[in-house]
Amino acid sequence: MKKETIIRFLRRTANQEEQHQVMEWLAEPGAKEAFDEILKAEWDSISPKEEDVTDYQKLLQQIHSRTSVEKKSTQFSSIVPWPKIFKLVACFALLVGSMFLIKKGLDQKEEAPSLTERTIQRSTGSGEKLTLKLPDGTVIILNANSSIRFSSGFGKTNRFIELTGEGYFEIAKDSLRPFQVQTDGIRTTALGTEFNAFARDGVYSVALTEGEVAVASIDKKVELKPGQRLILDKHNSLSNSRIETFELNEIIGWKEGILTFDRVALKSIFHDLEKWYGINITIEEGYNLNRRVIGTFQNKNLSDVLTGLGFSMEFEFSIDKNKVMIKKSSQ
Structure with a gap:
């Protein structure tokens, strides 16, 4: 039996005469061994770029439906074991499909492209204020002429934002992912707390109202307690900063x-x-x-x-x- 005829039979493109020939051949002794050789040769010739157009599920359904149809009382049907042959063909057809998909997957050298995180920015203009609730539950109130930037993975892979201007932060607690605010080379880190951050005209300050925060630059790290405010100039190092107490309304009254x-x-x-x-x-x-x-x-x-x-x-x-x-x- 020609390999091309068998392949056309499996793909449902063989004509009626070829289908009859394959069915007769499958009933002969030694047909299974020969069919195995054809499958092996087909496996070796498969290219990852080829598209297998065979609808194996449909083929299986058709074969099962044919086995349920009452067979005609002919001399041929009494000799050939039709149900066994159709089941055998269905198994081989599904095997071909599985082999093709496995080979295509193994030969794939490039990984599926990962989703690239995008940057999200929210800003306010003159005379505007904006209240934002981030995916982790943190609430940020932005003062006028201010902006924050964070990635689309915020709350999942990180809790990092960049601030320009002034904002008040009510941080949701997350012991695994500290909340970090970056401004002009200064990073404020908190787990669950509330504070006001200001960064404008070369002056940076953090006023802590609740919890604890750590403010760090390249050369030093400072920890604040509630009621303390750190003030520093952009042109000075953190070692030259000062810590002072503050009146609540003086610092965060703007949001009210x-x-x-x-x-x-x-x-x-x-x-x-x-x-x-x-x-x-x-x-x-x-x-x-x-x-x-x-x-x-x-x-x-x-x-x-x-x-x-x-x-x-x-x-x-x-x-x-x-x-x-x-x-x-x-x-």
């Missing part, structure tokens, strides 16, 4: 709409107001911006804040959309 100033220079206050309210402030030449302010404003609009500051700092103001003009009081 509370503005607290404790002996803060007016120049710095105007700078903060520009960020918080999304405005541009123009100041009349000659006005003293070094005067310091003590005061608290809770959930006040820009006009109310400027009115209160102007009364004590002796200045007048005008607002035109997002532009503010400050000039010395005429009184």
Whole structure:
């Protein structure tokens, strides 16, 4: 029996006469051994790039359906053991399919491409605040003109983010994966805690409100306790940083709409107001911006804040959309 005929028979492409020939041949003594040789030769010739178009499941179903059909009462059918032959063919067909898939898998030299993690970024503009809940349950409140970046694998492979600007962090506990905030070469690490991180204009600070954090640079590591704030300049090493206590509203009041100033220079206050309210402030030449302010404003609009500051700092103001003009009081 020709190998090509047998292959066409298994793939259901043989004509009726060829099918009849194969069935007769399978009933002959020694056919199984010859069929084994054909299978071996077919195995050796299979290329990983070839596509096996045989629907073996369908073929098996067809063979089983044929075995259940009542056989015609002919001399040939009484001689040939049809059920055994169809079962044998089905087994060989499934064996060919399995061998092809195994060989193709073994010869595959390149691993399946892994999914590449992507970077996710969230940002705020002037006068905006944003509350985010990360996949691990951590909550971050971003102040105006701030941004964070983290990978799509956050919470699974790591808990690492990069911060620019200011944010308040309520860290979900995870003893296996410490939470890390990276800013300007400074890394803050926490397991389960709450803290405020600030990084703007070359100044970095971490104010711890709950739990414990470790702040590290290349040359030193500092651990903070609740109520302590670490302040350092980007141009100085961590060894030259300072740790001080802080008033809660002064540091994190911004997230609740509370503005607290404790002996803060007016120049710095105007700078903060520009960020918080999304405005541009123009100041009349000659006005003293070094005067310091003590005061608290809770959930006040820009006009109310400027009115209160102007009364004590002796200045007048005008607002035109997002532009503010400050000039010395005429009184």
